[in-house]
Amino acid sequence: MAKLELQNLSKSYSAKVTPLKQLSLSVEDGEFLTLLGPSGCGKSTTLRLIAGLEPPTQGEIRIGGRDVTQSLPGERNIAMVFQSYALYPHMSVYDNIASGLKLRRVASSEIRRQISEVSLFLGLENLMQRRPGQLSGGQRQRVALARALVRRPDVFLLDEPLSNLDALLREQVRAELKQIFSQQNAPIVYVTHDQTEAMTLSSRVAVLNDGLLQQLDSPRRIYSRPANRFVAGFIGTPQMNLLHLDCNRSCAMLGQYKIPLPVGARSLSEVILGIRPEHVRLVRPGDPIVIQGEVVVVENLGMSDLLTVRVEGKPEFVRTMLSPDQSWSGKSIKLSIPPEMIHWFDAQTGNRVSDATR
Amino acid sequence: MANSARSTAPRLGLWLAVGLILLLSLAPILWQLLTSLKTTADITAIPNVYFPRQLTLEHYIDIFQRQPFLRYMLNSAFVAVVSTLLCLLIGTPAAYVLARLKLPGEQIILTGVLIVTLFPYILLFLGLLELVRNFGLANNYLALIVPYTAINLPLTILVMRSFFQQLPHELEDAARVEGYSTAQMLLQILLPLTTPALVTTGILAFIAAWNEFIFALTFITRDSMKTVPVAVAQLSGTAVFEVPYGALAAATVVGTLPLVLLVLLFQRRIVQGLTAGAVKG
Amino acid sequence: MLKSPGKLNLQQQEQRTGWLLLAPALLLLLLVYVYPILRSFWLSFYSQNLGTELKPLFAGLDNYQRMAIDGRFWESLANTSFFTLVSVTLELGLGLGMALVLNQAFRGRGVVRTVALLPWALPTALIATTWTWIFNDQFGVWNDLLQRLGLIQTGVNWLGDPGWAIWTVIAADVWKTTPFIAILLLAGLQSISADFYEAHALDGASPIQSFFQITLPLLLPQIVIAALFRFAQAFGIFDLVQVMTGGGPGGATETVSIYIYATIMRYLDFGYGAALVVVTFAGLGLAVLLGAWSLSQLRRGAS
Ligand SMILES: Nc1ncnc2c1ncn2[C@@H]1O[C@H](COP(=O)(O)OP(=O)(O)OP(=O)(O)O)[C@@H](O)[C@H]1O
Ligand SMILES: [Mg+2]
Numbered sequence: 001m002a003k004l005e006l007q008n009l010s011k012s013y014s015a016k017v018t019p020l021k022q023l024s025l026s027v028e029d030g031e032f033l034t035l036l037g038p039s040g041c042g043k044s045t046t047l048r049l050i051a052g053l054e055p056p057t058q059g060e061i062r063i064g065g066r067d068v069t070q071s072l073p074g075e076r077n078i079a080m081v082f083q084s085y086a087l088y089p090h091m092s093v094y095d096n097i098a099s100g101l102k103l104r105r106v107a108s109s110e111i112r113r114q115i116s117e118v119s120l121f122l123g124l125e126n127l128m129q130r131r132p133g134q135l136s137g138g139q140r141q142r143v144a145l146a147r148a149l150v151r152r153p154d155v156f157l158l159d160e161p162l163s164n165l166d167a168l169l170r171e172q173v174r175a176e177l178k179q180i181f182s183q184q185n186a187p188i189v190y191v192t193h194d195q196t197e198a199m200t201l202s203s204r205v206a207v208l209n210d211g212l213l214q215q216l217d218s219p220r221r222i223y224s225r226p227a228n229r230f231v232a233g234f235i236g237t238p239q240m241n242l243l244h245l246d247c248n249r250s251c252a253m254l255g256q257y258k259i260p261l262p263v264g265a266r267s268l269s270e271v272i273l274g275i276r277p278e279h280v281r282l283v284r285p286g287d288p289i290v291i292q293g294e295v296v297v298v299e300n301l302g303m304s305d306l307l308t309v310r311v312e313g314k315p316e317f318v319r320t321m322l323s324p325d326q327s328w329s330g331k332s333i334k335l336s337i338p339p340e341m342i343h344w345f346d347a348q349t350g351n352r353v354s355d356a357t358r
Numbered sequence: 359m360a361n362s363a364r365s366t367a368p369r370l371g372l373w374l375a376v377g378l379i380l381l382l383s384l385a386p387i388l389w390q391l392l393t394s395l396k397t398t399a400d401i402t403a404i405p406n407v408y409f410p411r412q413l414t415l416e417h418y419i420d421i422f423q424r425q426p427f428l429r430y431m432l433n434s435a436f437v438a439v440v441s442t443l444l445c446l447l448i449g450t451p452a453a454y455v456l457a458r459l460k461l462p463g464e465q466i467i468l469t470g471v472l473i474v475t476l477f478p479y480i481l482l483f484l485g486l487l488e489l490v491r492n493f494g495l496a497n498n499y500l501a502l503i504v505p506y507t508a509i510n511l512p513l514t515i516l517v518m519r520s521f522f523q524q525l526p527h528e529l530e531d532a533a534r535v536e537g538y539s540t541a542q543m544l545l546q547i548l549l550p551l552t553t554p555a556l557v558t559t560g561i562l563a564f565i566a567a568w569n570e571f572i573f574a575l576t577f578i579t580r581d582s583m584k585t586v587p588v589a590v591a592q593l594s595g596t597a598v599f600e601v602p603y604g605a606l607a608a609a610t611v612v613g614t615l616p617l618v619l620l621v622l623l624f625q626r627r628i629v630q631g632l633t634a635g636a637v638k639g
Numbered sequence: 640m641l642k643s644p645g646k647l648n649l650q651q652q653e654q655r656t657g658w659l660l661l662a663p664a665l666l667l668l669l670l671v672y673v674y675p676i677l678r679s680f681w682l683s684f685y686s687q688n689l690g691t692e693l694k695p696l697f698a699g700l701d702n703y704q705r706m707a708i709d710g711r712f713w714e715s716l717a718n719t720s721f722f723t724l725v726s727v728t729l730e731l732g733l734g735l736g737m738a739l740v741l742n743q744a745f746r747g748r749g750v751v752r753t754v755a756l757l758p759w760a761l762p763t764a765l766i767a768t769t770w771t772w773i774f775n776d777q778f779g780v781w782n783d784l785l786q787r788l789g790l791i792q793t794g795v796n797w798l799g800d801p802g803w804a805i806w807t808v809i810a811a812d813v814w815k816t817t818p819f820i821a822i823l824l825l826a827g828l829q830s831i832s833a834d835f836y837e838a839h840a841l842d843g844a845s846p847i848q849s850f851f852q853i854t855l856p857l858l859l860p861q862i863v864i865a866a867l868f869r870f871a872q873a874f875g876i877f878d879l880v881q882v883m884t885g886g887g888p889g890g891a892t893e894t895v896s897i898y899i900y901a902t903i904m905r906y907l908d909f910g911y912g913a914a915l916v917v918v919t920f921a922g923l924g925l926a927v928l929l930g931a932w933s934l935s936q937l938r939r940g941a942s
Binding site for chain 3: 372373375376379380382383384386387389390393401402403404405406448449451452454455456459461467470471473474475476477478479480481482483484485486487488489504505507508509511512515540565568569571572575576586587588590591593603606607609610613614617618620621622625626628629632633
């Protein structure tokens with residue numbers, strides 16, 4: 001119905017500040033795309049460009065095949081939910097939700113019908129006459145959602161809509177959001193810097209860093225096959241272990257241990273070995289890659305312990321998550337790195353090296 | 359013991375200072391009020407009569423009957439209200455633009471606005487006098503309304519701009535995404551939120567317009583069109599034999615009354631406005 | 640791409656709306672502030688007075704040459720400078736004291752603040768009549784008070800005495816504008832975090848040390864702003880002097896603005912009046928630039 005397409009979209013505020021560089025992507029109807037990245041990477045800027053709140057320096061925006069790059073925000077039929085919710089403080093909840101429809105001269109009986117439908121859906125029926133100032137944070141959030149939903153827009157934009165809620169409420173609303181938007185048949189672009197939100201809600205995730213698209217993939221693949229060193233380090237908590245290793249004839253050297261390199265990495269002189277802490281485990285007989293080290297810090301995370309281990313003969317640390325049933329004693333520990341869980345990255349470019357082992 | 363002595367002494371000093379502030383601020387006004395209620399005999403008694411034997415309203419009756427004082431009040435009110443409204447009407451959109459849109463040359467305009475707040479009116483009056491003559495505006499309220507609007511513009515722009523800057527950006531973004539045009543957004547979203555700031559600025563502009571002297575003295579010479587400050591200042595000059603001290607005092611009391619009321623009602627807002635206007639400097 | 644050539648892009652549209660909204664204010668400011676100054680500048684090179692039948696005749700620098708040897712002008716400049724210096728200094732000192740008092744916590748503080756603000760809001764011309772009455776030589780309460788206290792034997796003609804007259808104007812001005820300064824400084828005081836004082840007190844500093852080492856330095860920008868603003872206003876003082884003394888006695892309180900007003904309105908000497916305006920403007924501009932420069936230095940030092 002209204003596919004959203006961005007082509008080579010760039011924005012610079014000045015010669016030095018270029019928060020968005022050559023972004024191209026498309027979001028289908030009903031698809032939930034999340035823009036994920038650290039603070040200042042250009043997520044909000046992207047949304048503001050799509051909404052028409054800022055003109056792009058370069059590139060094109062299409063909605064349903066129509067070029068809207070030069071259209072006013074109001075002409076794009078977009079609904080946006082803001083981090084602060086941006087409810088009009090002087091209007092009642094009802095008027096807040098109705099404002100967009102009134103501007104489009106929808107008949108008032110029709111407005112009433114649509115609002116009662118949405119408010120029933122979101123549990124807002126009893127709050128209609130209140131002012132935003134008389135609502136809790138969660139209720140305000142819902143009103144903002146209602147204001148977006150009632151418009152039946154061509155595109156939904158949400159800028160960190162959960163970040164002003166406390167942790168418990170956030171989890172609950174996250175689940176609700178998932179349910180609400182699974183029923184919407186329009187492209188949804190969602191901005192967050194919280195990976196859990198990105199992973200749980202999205203059909204696809206776009207990881208941005210410094211205005212550049214790093215990877216655009218399903219949440220599963222973002223986690224299991226990070227496209228480069230940045231994505232690998234950014235996605236997943238605790239952070240992936242990233243070890244700088246010298247190569248010696250198709251093997252990477254980790255202390256005295258030799259780790260065979262995949263085909264694509266055999267010409268490199270330096271590689272980065274990535275392994276998630278949850279994949280590092282205590283050694284068992286027959287494990288191919290074993291490292292020995294000294295436990296430096298133990299952090300109890302409840303369901304598991306997070307150990308920081310100094311690798312023997314190397315300045316680097318490896319972190320590992322050990323479930324309670326894996327017990328160890330003393331300072332010295334032997335860990336195993338399962339080869340199939342290793343991510344290889346080119347130390348120079350940071351890009352992922354093809355996994356084919358031969 | 360030592361502790362309480364240490365804290366009592368500064369406390370005493372504080373109350374003394376507060377008392378002094380109250381006394382010095384109020385004494386001249388109260389003296390004028392007292393004078394206006396005394397009989398002429400008491401006013402001119404030597405040594406001074408502080409507490410009159412008899413209170414009288416004769417001076418008030420005098421200024422309203424023998425002088426067209428009501429007329430002066432209405433003139434002042436008309437000029438001040440119209441120029442205040444005009445000033446808000448013109449200044450608020452300008453303040454919005456300077457707060458939100460990134461126009462080239464914006465910094466220069468702001469600096470200019472700040473600088474003109476420092477101009478004494480005496481520097482302007484010669485040029486304005488010529489304009490008033492050329493446009494035939496002498497003894498026309500426009501000759502006051504236009505300059506009063508202008509002299510209140512810088513403060514209006516600075517105060518309203520600092521107000522707009524405090525408003526969350528996202529509110530306007532939300533309105534624009536929903537389809538409000540710029541004009542609709544200004545009128546339906548921003549204006550209702552701006553009302554408190556408009557009241558504050560309006561009060562400051564009204565006070566300045568009500569108090570202005572040099573333009574009113576120069577551009578209006580017809581007696582029936584004079585504003586309060588000029589009329590009162592000339593009251594003493596018109597007397598041939600003796601200065602009508604009682605009437606002068608009564609006129610002063612009546613002429614300051616609207617402003618006293620404004621201060622009593624809106625002290626907090628006035629202070630906010632003044633500091634918002636000045637701190638941006 | 641459907642883009643008609645005449646259509647402005649978003650940014651241009653926004654800017655056009657911006658200029659449209661800004662235009663009335665800018666035009667009015669240009670008309671009332673900039674035009675009169677430029678016009679005076681132009682006129683200052685002309686003779687336009689009763690001698691030229693009020694027609695402007697080009698006169699080059701005549702007006703400025705005349706000013707150089709015009710004793711009355713220099714005297715009014717001296718009066719203005721004296722008035723400005725004394726009254727602004729007093730107002731700053733008293734205003735700071737008042738702000739410090741109003742910043743303390745005490746019962747009824749709101750009421751006291753309201754009362755303290757009152758003098759600032761009242762019309763200067765009316766205040767002038769009030770002070771004229773207070774300093775009246777026959778029936779004035781000031782003479783009466785001093786006599787009752789035994790400080791003077793007979794009444795003094797405060798307004799009619801060339802030595803005292805300027806002080807009556809200063810007293811009235813200080814009374815009226817100290818609240819303004821107090822408000823500005825009070826806002827400054829309120830923005831100084833209490834943490835500073837607590838940390839300083841823990842270091843063993845006395846309140847007086849805190850005042851000089853914390854309050855005064857942090858308040859300095861506000862003090863300079865207030866001083867700058869008051870300086871410009873006091874330098875152009877007109878209504879207070881005009882109503883209280885009219886510049887008299889014998890020119891003892893004649894300020895530059897009173898002289899300008901008389902030159903234009905009484906002597907109808909527009910050319911010379913324009914030159915006086917230009918010189919006053921230039922002098923004031925120079926002083927303000929100096930003040931603004933020192934303020935920017937202060938701000939740089941602070942950040
Ligand atoms: N109006 C502006 N003028 C200049 N620079 C800006 C402007 N708006 C944003 N920026 C810069 O652009 C960069 C990206 O900002 P953006 O708001 O898109 O970040 P973000 O990814 O949304 O970050 P966050 O997670 O903190 O919200 C930042 O470095 C910011 O400083
Ligand atoms: Mg953001």
